[in-house]
Amino acid sequence: FMALALAIVSFSCTGPIVGTLLFESASRGGIGPIVGMLGFSLALALPFMIFAMFPGWLNSLPKSGGWLNTVKAFLGFLELALAFKFLSNADLVLQLHLLEREVFLAIWIAIFGALALYLFGKIQLPHDSVLQSISVGRLFLGLLVLTFTIYLIPGLWGAPLKLISAFPPPMEYSESPLGVGSSGNATMKELPDGAKYGPQQIVTFHDYETGLAYAKSVNKPILLDFTGRACVNCRKMENNVWSDPTILPILNNEVVLISLYVDEDIDLPKDQQFTSKETGSKIETVGDKWTEFMITKYKTNTQPLYVLTDLNGNSLNTAKPTISYVSVAEYYEWLRDGISAFKK
Incomplete structure (x- = not known):
């Protein structure tokens, strides 16, 4: 029972990491996935191995009371x-x-x-x-x-x-998303068709095709945000990085944000369900669809994952096409590089 509880509680957040390593191993090979899995297994096994090799150390632990x-x-x-x-x-x-x-x-x-x-x-x-x-x-x-x-x-x-910031539900998932006593309506943009207010009240699309059509109409680059409703690091990025005064104006004015939730539990219409050629999994929900998109296009399955693209879906950052959980300074430089490439 304890082993089962450990597996459920401890491994729930490591699935994307191990999944990415296994995918890298199957598709590219090389030493990277081997080192990654070795480090992962060593961290779990080391405490048990040490006490098995030196059982006398257990006697030095404090007695119960x-x-x-x-x-x-x-x-x-x-x-x-x-x-x-x-x-x-x-x-x-x-x-x-x-x-x-x-x-x-x-x-x-x-x-x-x-x-x-x-x-x-x-x-x-x-x-x-x-x-x-x-x-x-x-x-x-x-x-x-x-x-x-x-x-x-x-x-x-x-x-x-x-x-x-990673633990409570996000601000937009509350009875008063703008805070008690704050109207905010005077400064908020009018919502385009198909958009909603996301983190930090950024105009956000949750469907790729709808967001792409809007980006073409305003001629702005697309910031793809592969995220999850239960993703801890996604909430950290949204609350600690997106809220920064150097980042928020860029997200509000210079890009079109498309947030794709890979754990969205909404069934796709029957005629849109299919079996993935990449993973062999059946794509039945909206979350499955965006997961398949991420794995097929960007060869990874980790959240958050950010991609700046042009209006044809091509990555704008040639040196670093995708980025994940990073600092404000690194995120700012990455956004600036991609937007500059779009304007050339």
């Missing part, structure tokens, strides 16, 4: 918080709108607030020893958790919460 109950309770609170993160991922993919941003943050505030009270000794669980006093370490940890809890509270009113 009251401190271990505190550790287990602390990890239990964290596990409960992360469980809502995984539930939020499912809610995002299915677009149920049950765990919108405000609800998610309210739950986390309650969980970490209760954890702070527990660390301060105000709450006791059934197997805890009676506390006469708390240690300095426990007090310090309690203050950290309390600080984190207070930090979360402004998020209920639209604060970006950049320290944890």
Whole structure:
């Protein structure tokens, strides 16, 4: 059971990495995929190998006692918080709108607030020893958790919460996408047909053909954004990089953003479903369609993946055709290089 739980929880975010390595191995070969898989397997196996080679080291570990109950309770609170993160991922993919941003943050505030009270000794669980006093370490940890809890509270009113930007649902997936008390209508662009407001209120298309037609009508390059509703690094890029004052004007004014969700769970019409010649998988949903597009065209399956293209679908950045999770400076240079190539 523990092995199954480890596989489900630990490997859910590594699928794209391993998938890309396996695809590289099958299509190109070379030493790169071997080194990648070796590093991946070594990181998982090394702790078990070390304790198997030196079993005496296990005896040096602290003995169980009251401190271990505190550790287990602390990890239990964290596990409960992360469980809502995984539930939020499912809610995002299915677009149920049950765990919108405000609800998610309210739950986390309650969980970490209760954890702070527990660390301060105000709450006791059934197997805890009676506390006469708390240690300095426990007090310090309690203050950290309390600080984190207070930090979360402004998020209920639209604060970006950049320290944890990858965990809550995105701003546009909330009861008040513009924040409480913010109208924003006066400064927002009129939406073209088929577009929606995406992260940072950027005009975004979610269908390639619709976005391509609009890009041709305004003669702007296309920024393809292969993303996922449950993608942690995608949210980090949208909240920490796209929001930067040097990046946001470019995304708003100089490119046409097309965000293609590879986990979009909407069935394709029967006449558009097919079996992929590249992977052999059956393409049944919109997410499958964009995944197939990404693998066939760009030979990778990782998110986020950004591609700047001209109006014929050709990559504009010859040195680095695609880019993924990078810094603001690198993303800016990459955008500038591609836009300059489009204007030549």
